[in-house]
Amino acid sequence: MKAWGLTLAWLSLLVSALVVVFILKQPTLNNDILALLPKSEPRLQQVEEHFFAANKQQLSFSFRGENAVKAYDNLEQWLASKHIEPRFKLPEISQLAAFYGQYAGHLVSEEYKQAIGDANRFQQYYFSQLSKVADPFVSSTINQDPSLATAGFLSEAMAHMQQFELQDGRININYQGDEYLMLFVQSADNAFSINQSIALSNEIVAYIAELESRYPDTQIRYAGALFHTAANAQQAKFEMTLFGSVSLLALIVIVVWVFRSINALWLASVTVISAAIGGTIALICIFSQIHVLTMVFAVTLIGIAIDYAFHGMLDLTEQPQGFSQGLKLALLLSLLTTTLGYASLFFSPVQLLSQVGVFVVAGLVTAWLCTRILLPYWQTGLTINTAAHQLANMLSGYLKRLTHYRVALSMLMLVLLSAFALLKPL
Incomplete structure (x- = not known):
């Protein structure tokens, strides 16, 4: 009865500490894959954060095929119904002329600069430009700027963007001989939760699949942080469920077969639960944001803690007066070496690794205390x-018998590894 009381008190203490820390710190679960990047030099980091914040909710789509225009229009209208509007559109030439015409004479092209220094050369340049009646820059700016300086500037500026063309308000790109329509949109909501990201990503992907079935000769591709976030979150949930289920099943089979006791299964579970709670408490205390992938890696690694319970239970079945001195020393040395190894992750520039290190070290310490107490x-x-x-x-x-052949076995393994490296290099 005393054993049950102490165990329940131990778990209650850990859960209470977790609740208190959670209320005080109020951490958030981060699903942004960009947050895993190493921190740059402070000034560069400010630029990166501004760029990522500006592009976090941007989604990009490309369309290729006979019905690319129809697919483009259908997707644009469907996204607009979801309050996801085009991020930018190339302005009309008349709009460019109206904007830059205010600075006529101040903004000139390189060719215009070279021609204006000589009267005869400028006269030839001017009349050659004036004769281009089909040039949209000349026809759109000559009323505002008869010197054609604005026309020359716009023509040179747009030449650098010649891979982008505007066709009926749609961005067109020629890439490796193929024509693509590009659609860039941005959601007004910049704070998607994981579930919202997954739901919206699935909706968009499903509608794209519907468009491709409606227009089988059209190919649609998509990209954006939203899709990466949803894919990472779904993969994380799958891995946590898979590894957690397999580990739990293996744990139950091993414990029940070896000890044939519910008490042993209970103690092994208490050790793992204590490790998970202890690691989570440390994470919340140190980090204000916890990445979802941290939990995936940390939960798979915290299985190391079950070794403490196994060794402890086996030793107790052979020692009448509690743990033996050899086991106490072995558990302590195991804790020290393992924590030192994972503590090296504290200094990693990748936040994911540092969070995993904190979780595992705190979890192992908690599991060790649980085993000893x-x-x-x-x-x-x-x-x-x-x-x-x-x-x-x-x-x-x-x-023990194989140890007599350890030299021969080591040489055989070395030969096999060498042959494998030669036949299939890494």
């Missing part, structure tokens, strides 16, 4: 299955 009180309820004990002794005997 709680397990001795459950000693009377722990036994080892005879079949498991015999199997362990048999495997131990095989391993």
Whole structure:
């Protein structure tokens, strides 16, 4: 009865600490893949943050094929119904002329600069430009700027963007001999949650699939932080579910088969739960934002903590007076070496790795304390299955015999690895 009371008190203490820290710190779960990038030099970091903030909600689409225009218009209208408007459109030439015409004579092209220094050369340049009646820059600016300086400036400026053309208000690009229509949009909501990102991404992808089935000769491609966020979040959920389920199933099978005891399964679960809660408390205390991928990596790595419970329970079945001195030293050395290894991640420029390091180190310390404090009180309820004990002794005997051939086995492995490296280089 005392063992149950102490275990429940231990778990209650950890849960209470987690609730208090959560209320005080109020952390947020970050799903932005760009947040994983290393921090740059302060001035460059300000530029990067401004660029990422400005482009975080931008979505890009390309259309190629016979019905690209119809697909473009349908998607643009559908996105507008979701309050996702075009981010920018190339202005009409008349708008460019009206804007830059105010600065006539101040903005001139390089060719205009060279021609204006000689009267005869400028006369030839001027009449050659004036004769281009089909030139939209000349016809649009000559009323505002008869010197044609604005026309020359706009012509030179747009020449640098000749890969972009405007066709009936749509951006057209010629790339490697193929014509593409480009659509750039931006959502007004700049604070999507993970679930909102997944829902919107799935909606857009489903509608694109519908358009491609409606226009089978049209190819639509898409990009944007929203799609990456949704894909990463879905993959993270899948991995957490998969690895968590497999680990839990393997844990139950091993514990039940070896110890044939509900108490052993309970103690192993308490150790893992304690490690997870301890790691989470440390994360919340140190970081205001926790990346979703941190939890994926951290949960898979915290399985190391179960070793403490296994070794502790096995030692208690053989020692009548609590843990042996050898096990105490082994657990302590294991804790020190493992925490030192993961502590090196604290100094990583990638925040994901530093968060994983904090989680695992704090989790292992909590698991070690749980093993040392709680397990001795459950000693009377722990036994080892005879079949498991015999199997362990048999495997131990095989391993001892193999040590006589360790040099030959090491050479064989070296030869095999060398052959593999030659046949299939990394």
